[in-house]
Amino acid sequence: MNMVQIQLSVQQLSKRYHTGEGVTSISLDVRKGELVTLLGPSGCGKTTVLRSIGGFLEPDSGDILIEGVSVLKSPPEKRPTSMVFQSYNLWPHMTVFDNLAFGLKIRKMKKADIRKAVEDVLKLVRLPDAENKYPGQLSGGQQQRIALARSLLLKPAVLLLDEPFSALDAKLRHEMREELREIQAETGLTMVFVTHDQEEALSISDRIVVMNHGKIEQIASPQEIYDQPSSLYVAQFIGKMNFLKGVISEGQVTVGKLRFSNSKSLSGGGWLAIRPEDVIMSNQEEEGLPGIVKQIMVLGHYAEVSIQLQEYGVIRAFQPRDAVKELHSGDRIYVGFKKVITYPEV
Ligand SMILES: Nc1ncnc2c1ncn2[C@@H]1O[C@H](COP(=O)(O)OP(=O)(O)O)[C@@H](O)[C@H]1O
Numbered sequence: 001m002n003m004v005q006i007q008l009s010v011q012q013l014s015k016r017y018h019t020g021e022g023v024t025s026i027s028l029d030v031r032k033g034e035l036v037t038l039l040g041p042s043g044c045g046k047t048t049v050l051r052s053i054g055g056f057l058e059p060d061s062g063d064i065l066i067e068g069v070s071v072l073k074s075p076p077e078k079r080p081t082s083m084v085f086q087s088y089n090l091w092p093h094m095t096v097f098d099n100l101a102f103g104l105k106i107r108k109m110k111k112a113d114i115r116k117a118v119e120d121v122l123k124l125v126r127l128p129d130a131e132n133k134y135p136g137q138l139s140g141g142q143q144q145r146i147a148l149a150r151s152l153l154l155k156p157a158v159l160l161l162d163e164p165f166s167a168l169d170a171k172l173r174h175e176m177r178e179e180l181r182e183i184q185a186e187t188g189l190t191m192v193f194v195t196h197d198q199e200e201a202l203s204i205s206d207r208i209v210v211m212n213h214g215k216i217e218q219i220a221s222p223q224e225i226y227d228q229p230s231s232l233y234v235a236q237f238i239g240k241m242n243f244l245k246g247v248i249s250e251g252q253v254t255v256g257k258l259r260f261s262n263s264k265s266l267s268g269g270g271w272l273a274i275r276p277e278d279v280i281m282s283n284q285e286e287e288g289l290p291g292i293v294k295q296i297m298v299l300g301h302y303a304e305v306s307i308q309l310q311e312y313g314v315i316r317a318f319q320p321r322d323a324v325k326e327l328h329s330g331d332r333i334y335v336g337f338k339k340v341i342t343y344p345e346v
């Protein structure tokens with residue numbers, strides 16, 4: 001028996017708009033209590049998938065199961081889902097309490113129970129004193145917390161969040177990420193989170209679904225996506241990466257005098273992808289590719305060094321701050337790589 005409970009199963013979902021755009025063959029299982037992020041550039045189809053799960057869009061084909069039951073025929077209000085949008089959609093003329101109580105009244109919950117539920121959820125989103133305020137008296141971040149609280153109150157089997165923090169400033173966005181993680185830990189809620197921000201995806205997700213032009217490129221944990229991007233596209237999209245053109249010879253991939261194993265059996269040529277933290281700098285000629293230091297930027301505890309390689313363009317290296325103390329732009333250095341990921345030439 002399968003011990004992992006699948007809370008949401010999207011199966012072979014396709015949706016094409018009259019323009020020809022849309023999503024193709026999206027399949028994805030989300031486990032109970034898991035936070036899965038749909039990540040990709042604007043227009044890649046994230047919202048289309050999310051709205052299909054929520055029932056706001058009818059897919060052309062495929063199925064959507066929640067707790068093992070197809071919800072395809074149910075309208076949004078009958079689905080065990082709830083959606084948080086980038087725009088908070090609070091009623092401006094109603095207090096926070098009334099905004100929150102509204103959905104529960106419709107569900108015919110008793111007055112005393114509503115009061116208790118609203119109190120509890122306001123504590124959970126860290127706004128215990130907001131009950132009598134109007135949305136206009138709250139900051140953007142606070143309004144988004146109320147919108148989140150409103151969704152939490154409905155106790156959905158799956159919570160859907162469509163770029164909920166992208167209207168907030170950077171500092172607040174960071175805080176909200178942490179809080180969402182804490183709320184998830186406290187409630188055990190299953191979430192599908194949408195963002196175009198790879199850093200946000202890496203920081204909050206149990207697993208990430210990387211999308212490109214309406215299709216899934218890779219589904220994996222943040223660590224795995226970062227360490228083993230399955231395609232050149234994912235390698236380019238996630239984190240900072242250097243790319244060098246390699247040559248296949250004697251079963252190895254070479255770039256200048258550096259040799260790496262050809263584990264993916266590439267032929268002809270290939271790309272080497274190297275994280276900036278995997279670039280080694282030295283002043284010993286036999287150790288690598290010759291280059292000239294272009295610029296050194298100290299970014300807190302580490303520095304980003306850009307290096308003009310003689311034959312391969314500019315690459316970036318992350319170095320501990322101490323290691324760049326004696327380094328100056330114009331210095332001649334040699335570069336090696338701790339780890340490379342290879343991709344076929346496209
Ligand atoms: N109602 C619509 N009619 C026609 N095309 C649409 C519609 N909604 C979205 N699209 C197109 O479908 C693609 C995917 O859109 P969307 O799912 O909103 O992407 P994302 O959320 O990743 O930015 C885009 O090219 C978009 O322009």
Ligand SMILES: [Mg+2]
Binds near residue numbers: 046047048
């Ligand atoms: Mg979108």
